[in-house]
Amino acid sequence: MVHASRQITKLLGGLVTSTILAVVPATAQQQSPVQPKPSDTQQHRTTPGGQYQPSLDVLGGKPLEQPGAKPGEPVLSKAEFDQASQIYFERCAGCHGVLRKGATGKPLTPDLTKKLGFDYLRDFITYGSPGGMPNWGSSGELKPADIELMARYLLNEPAQPPEFGLKEMKETWKVVVPVAQRPTKKMNTLDIDNLFSVTLRDSGEIALIDGKTKKIELVLKTGYAVHISRMSASGRYLYAIGRDAKINLVDLWMDPPQTVAELKTGTEARSIETSKFKGYEDKFAIAGAYWPPQYVMMDGATLEPLKVVSTRGMTQDTQEYHPEPRVAAIVASHFKPEFVVNVKETGEILLVNYTDMKNLNVTSIAAERFLHDGGFDKTGRYFLVAANARHRIAIVDTKESKLVGVIDSGGQTPHPGRGANFIHPKYGPVWATSHLGNEAVSFIGTDPVKNKQHAWKVVQTVDGQGGGSLFIKTHPKSGYLYVDTPLNPDAEISSSVAVFKISDLAKEKPEFKVLPIGQWSGISEGARRVVQGEFNMDGTEIWFSVWNNKAQESAIVVVDDKTLTLKAVIKDKRLVTPTGKFNVYNTRKDVY
Numbered sequence: 001m002v003h004a005s006r007q008i009t010k011l012l013g014g015l016v017t018s019t020i021l022a023v024v025p026a027t028a029q030q031q032s033p034v035q036p037k038p039s040d041t042q043q044h045r046t047t048p049g050g051q052y053q054p055s056l057d058v059l060g061g062k063p064l065e066q067p068g069a070k071p072g073e074p075v076l077s078k079a080e081f082d083q084a085s086q087i088y089f090e091r092c093a094g095c096h097g098v099l100r101k102g103a104t105g106k107p108l109t110p111d112l113t114k115k116l117g118f119d120y121l122r123d124f125i126t127y128g129s130p131g132g133m134p135n136w137g138s139s140g141e142l143k144p145a146d147i148e149l150m151a152r153y154l155l156n157e158p159a160q161p162p163e164f165g166l167k168e169m170k171e172t173w174k175v176v177v178p179v180a181q182r183p184t185k186k187m188n189t190l191d192i193d194n195l196f197s198v199t200l201r202d203s204g205e206i207a208l209i210d211g212k213t214k215k216i217e218l219v220l221k222t223g224y225a226v227h228i229s230r231m232s233a234s235g236r237y238l239y240a241i242g243r244d245a246k247i248n249l250v251d252l253w254m255d256p257p258q259t260v261a262e263l264k265t266g267t268e269a270r271s272i273e274t275s276k277f278k279g280y281e282d283k284f285a286i287a288g289a290y291w292p293p294q295y296v297m298m299d300g301a302t303l304e305p306l307k308v309v310s311t312r313g314m315t316q317d318t319q320e321y322h323p324e325p326r327v328a329a330i331v332a333s334h335f336k337p338e339f340v341v342n343v344k345e346t347g348e349i350l351l352v353n354y355t356d357m358k359n360l361n362v363t364s365i366a367a368e369r370f371l372h373d374g375g376f377d378k379t380g381r382y383f384l385v386a387a388n389a390r391h392r393i394a395i396v397d398t399k400e401s402k403l404v405g406v407i408d409s410g411g412q413t414p415h416p417g418r419g420a421n422f423i424h425p426k427y428g429p430v431w432a433t434s435h436l437g438n439e440a441v442s443f444i445g446t447d448p449v450k451n452k453q454h455a456w457k458v459v460q461t462v463d464g465q466g467g468g469s470l471f472i473k474t475h476p477k478s479g480y481l482y483v484d485t486p487l488n489p490d491a492e493i494s495s496s497v498a499v500f501k502i503s504d505l506a507k508e509k510p511e512f513k514v515l516p517i518g519q520w521s522g523i524s525e526g527a528r529r530v531v532q533g534e535f536n537m538d539g540t541e542i543w544f545s546v547w548n549n550k551a552q553e554s555a556i557v558v559v560d561d562k563t564l565t566l567k568a569v570i571k572d573k574r575l576v577t578p579t580g581k582f583n584v585y586n587t588r589k590d591v592y
């Protein structure tokens with residue numbers, strides 16, 4: 001499975017213990033002053049939550065300037081440095097940070113690593129720890145020579161990847177079709193609102209698939225491994241962002257739709273959104289970056305970068321400086337001309353007002369660290385976001401611009417995607433999340449007016465198939481709640497989804513039905529991970545990706561929502577590694 005190794009990235013979690021002893025000069029040959037505890041080096045299995053960490057794929061492939069070795073530090077040749085940097089950014093930086101200052105994993109700056117010494121580092125990388133550090137050596141993921149190299153690399157100063165400001169962005173900015181040359185009305189016969197934009201992860205493309213005929217209308221070249229697609233408020237424009245922070249702006253009115261502008265907003269990115277407040281429809285776009293840590297606001301029709309804002313700053317709780325707080329989910333407020341920007345490492349939720357970019361007005365809400373993904377409640381007023389490594393959900397009132405609260409999610413490592421909204425038979429309107437770390441599926445009351453006693457509480461948790469869930473989905477017209485489990489270690493579980501009947505949720509132990517989506521796809525090879533359900537526009541069918549690696553066959557399986565039976569299988573040699581799917585209408589209207 002292509003992404004398995006990329007996601008097993010939790011390196012050295014729990015490495016720096018409180019038992020750091022003496023300061024000693026470090027060389028590759030010296031004896032370690034501290035030895036890993038036997039319990040720390042025992043063979044362990046990395047949890048799905050531990051596996052699902054960012055791999056900075058693009059930074060890993062970029063040339064970096066090598067910091068000179070200080071006296072006592074092991075000297076690395078240029079080739080060794082380049083190889084170690086690639087391993088570090090692809091597998092370690094997601095947890096330990098680009099600058100090694102720590103994130104969900106411990107800091108690994110030389111002042112700390114030198115105290116631990118070469119042997120300790122080598123053994124930890126080899127055996128991992130039950131605290132979350134993968135056993136890179138004993139699992140066979142890294143060879144002994146790579147591990148020795150990494151232990152030496154960590155005794156040196158970290159390399160600082162380059163910044164990416166307005167000047168660099170402007171150098172990448174291309175308006176392929178100027179606004180004046182674009183059509184003034186829809187020129188094609190496509191049913192735009194029922195189109196699905198499907199990420200073809202490993203081919204660097206998106207496919208536009210008709211929601212009714214299931215025909216692939218178009219495959220468009222994009223940046224590297226598009227993460228999400230979002231639509232402008234009118235539905236005319238589609239924005240896709242690659243992991244390499246390259247944005248493609250597609251005009252869906254053209255015949256055929258085509259990329260009309262491009263821009264790179266950094267080196268690594270995962271999020272994009274467009275202005276939705278009345279009077280600002282289609283006007284602005286915003287992209288968040290993992291590296292450099294910043295967000296960028298752009299003209300909605302041309303992608304001209306207008307304002308770049310760094311997210312470097314203090315953590316919300318301990319108020320310590322963090323040099324690389326990544327930008328995770330971004331949504332557009334329906335109540336104010338604001339973007340809701342979630343900053344992972346500082347735990348601040350920023351309400352960025354886009355009416356005056358020169359005198360930028362940002363409301364900074366101290367929420368919880370490790371914000372990742374989330375969505376609105378059914379009224380579109382409250383935004384619920386997972387602070388995944390803290391097992392909590394932060395809730396923001398976008399009308400009043402304030403924090404409603406931060407609550408325990410009811411499970412381990414919540415991962416809602418955008419979540420799922422429905423009327424619970426006992427508790428009224430709820431928003432749901434599943435979890436990466438265990439089988440819990442939690443329902444949080446979202447109606448502070450008619451169901452005040454249940455609002456902003458986990459009113460119920462039910463057991464799904466197991467841990468390793470990434471996305472949960474329903475639709476206002478559906479009577480079912482679908483929970484995927486693509487990262488579960490059991491192949492049968494990762495290739496199927498659990499479905500709860502919403503009207504059964506009042507029962508003490510609601511049962512779920514398992515849909516064997518991988519099997520329904522008719523594909524017999526590969527892991528057939530089933531990921532991210534997405535409804536069609538009228539809420540009658542739900543589409544799942546059957547995600548195999550690049551060399552293998554993948555598919556999209558369409559399920560009839562009324563009967564929970566197989567409706568169609570979309571197979572095509574162009575469907576390379578399909579992952580996220582974004583129905584134009586549901587995405588632009590925040591229907592989930």
Ligand code: DHE
Pocket residue numbers: 003052053054055056199201226227228270271272327328329330331372373374417418470471531532579580581
């Ligand atoms: Fe995602 C959403 C980050 C791995 C598929 N992913 C998001 C969002 C963030 C994010 C911040 C929310 C965007 C928003 O709402 O503005 N994802 C990350 C990572 O940092 C992580 C853990 C590791 C990495 O290196 O990227 C990661 N994500 C994955 C995958 O491996 C997935 C399954 C396949 C892939 O294509 O890479 C994946 N992420 C998705 C999808 C969404 C998403 C499909 C949008 C879901 C939705 O319904 O809105």
